[in-house]
Amino acid sequence: MKGPLTSSLFLSLLSFGFSYPLIKGKHNDTGTNLFSPPDPSYNDTGRCTDEGFGAMTLDDKGVMHFFRGDYVWMGYQGPSKLIKDSWEGLTGPVDAAFRVSNENNPLAHQRIYLFKDTRVWRYFDGKLDDKYPRLISQEFPGVPDHLDAAVECHKGECRADSILFFKGDTVYIYSSQEDPPLKKRQWAALGNCTAAVRWLERFYCFNGINFNRFDPVTGQVLSPRPLDTRDYFVRCPGRGHAHIARQNATLMSIKNRCSNRTFEAFSSDDKSRAYAFRGGWYFRLDSSKDGWHAWPVSHSWRNLQGVVDAAFSFENRMYFIQGSEVSVYSTDQIYIPVAGYPKPIQEEWELPGVTEVHAAFTCPHSSDLYIIKGNKLTLVDLKTRKQSGGARTIIHQEVDSAMCNVHGLYIFRGQSFYHYKNVEELLTSTQAPAPGNIASYFLDC
Structure with missing residues (x-):
């Protein structure tokens, strides 16, 4: 990587067209095996507490990452790792995270953005891009520091290729394709998002251990009730819709x-x-x-x-x-x-x-x-x-x-x-x- 794109050029080149589900890799590492018999030796209690996560994102390999404090969990099962050992130049906690995709432009494809305090780190293939970290105000002008959550939104799902930034009860919608590039919204019904993620063309807001699905244009809550992350996004002993499916x-x-x-x-x-x-x-x-x-x-x-x-x-x-x-x-x-x-x-x-x-x-x-x-x-x-x-x-x-x-x-x-x-x-x-x-x-x- 010879140098970073400016945020304006970066977003103007985004071409979001694909959804990237939970896990990618060999079939015994994927979401399918949420329906297979559990490994009796597996007991990852850390991710299965009722604390929830501070940030979530897919990486450029299609593996979901769950951040909390100084630690990160990769995939739906497995032990935690220290963030500083997994992400060059960064220590926990991570405030917000998202991944973007643009197959037509390699310089903007499969980049992972991690936010902490006033700065943003950008990674590709596990390596920190040149000239990062940068100030959030430089990368995304008008977006506040100390974010709660962030998630990418593709054209067709949102009105233009955008990033949704959450802080408190305010949502900042950032897109260089629109004028002005930054809009603010109050989505009271959604509540505060401590983490957010896009998965299979659907958008999820996490508040502690619970989550709701929401409309990324209106903020409307689409879930009939909050659901527990441990039943859908991570594997926990004795829990989950998969636990029921194993009986059939x-x-x-x-x-x-x-x-x-x-x-x-x-x-x-x-x-x-x-x-x-x-x-x-x-x-x-x-x-x-x-x-x-x-x-x-x-x-x-x-x-x-x-x-x-x-x-x-x-x-x-x-x-x-x-x-x-x-x-x-x-x-x-x-x-x-x-x-x-x-x-x-x-x-x-x-x-x-x-x-x-x-x-x-x-x-x-x-x-x-x-x-x-x-x-x-x-x-x-x-x-x-x-x-x-x-x-x-x-x-x-x-x-x-x-x-x-x-x-x-x-x-x-x-x-x-x-x-x-x-x-x-x-x-x-x-x-x-x-x-x-x-x-x-x-x-x-």
């Missing part, structure tokens, strides 16, 4: 992405968010920094329940096929159900004799919808909603799912996938390509 072997298998259970659907939307669906739950696939957490489909798509047979995206809408019905959601800042759905497949498209679907996909920047049932592929023009030509035979006798993106076409069956350059290669192939393993290639198992 089938549910554990569904939520464990590395189990041998088949996925019923794969899909990506117009914002390059990619998903794998299994048993009424889904995993996010699109970020190399993703941790792995299974969510019920209703978590992102309100009112959607049960197994998804096929899913695809077209013109800022995401379509879900379940049995003989199709549901549609608009894809803006969040997924919003489109009125009038679900409706029968035959009512949505003119498909003589088609009442169920094994797989369906669209390719980027195309209005062609391809539907697979058995070994037959049917083309539908989404502009006219009518079938185009007759069904054509493919070499795969059975298909669980299919997905098309900028990297080509993927056909999924069982634990394997088959990659084609495009639809034409699939239709003209007389022999399937060598299979790949779904779990290792798509799910980091």
Whole structure:
């Protein structure tokens, strides 16, 4: 690093587009294993007290860090370390922390900001950037010292790429993309945040050991009640929603992405968010920094329940096929159900004799919808909603799912996938390509 960017240039270059969940790494280090049997030798009582944390952030490897006093805990389990031994030039306590991402600009990508008193430290790959620490007033003009919390907010989630700084009952919203760059808000309902974090495109305010989810634009509290950090963000003996899930072997298998259970659907939307669906739950696939957490489909798509047979995206809408019905959601800042759905497949498209679907996909920047049932592929023009030509035979006798993106076409069956350059290669192939393993290639198992 030859020198720091000014705060104005830094924020103008931000391009927030991905969510970075709790843990990244081998599958036994990830959130998925919150649903696996606990290690009987593990007893990290320090993180499981009722004190809460003074700051939280993901690092550039996708691992969540929890700061309290002179110590930091890394990941959802494991012993504490002294902050001074983990972060060059810094001793505890840490007042606030956040991470930013910009894949289009390496100088602003995956930087970690840690705040203490009047200064801010910036790190990349565990090393302190040149000319840091700096005064907070130099890096973020108008933002006060001795902060309580901070969190990044991406364009589309906020009105512009921003940083939310919390002090007392005041929120300072900083973005060089707006005029003026600093705005102050009073979010009385949210209360004081002793720590804040963005995880999987959602925003959380921590007050001691409890937390609420909130809207980063309005400050509205979105949780029906405060929840305990020890049940969701860290692993503590005998606690957590995962503790309940362990009692159900089938549910554990569904939520464990590395189990041998088949996925019923794969899909990506117009914002390059990619998903794998299994048993009424889904995993996010699109970020190399993703941790792995299974969510019920209703978590992102309100009112959607049960197994998804096929899913695809077209013109800022995401379509879900379940049995003989199709549901549609608009894809803006969040997924919003489109009125009038679900409706029968035959009512949505003119498909003589088609009442169920094994797989369906669209390719980027195309209005062609391809539907697979058995070994037959049917083309539908989404502009006219009518079938185009007759069904054509493919070499795969059975298909669980299919997905098309900028990297080509993927056909999924069982634990394997088959990659084609495009639809034409699939239709003209007389022999399937060598299979790949779904779990290792798509799910980091």
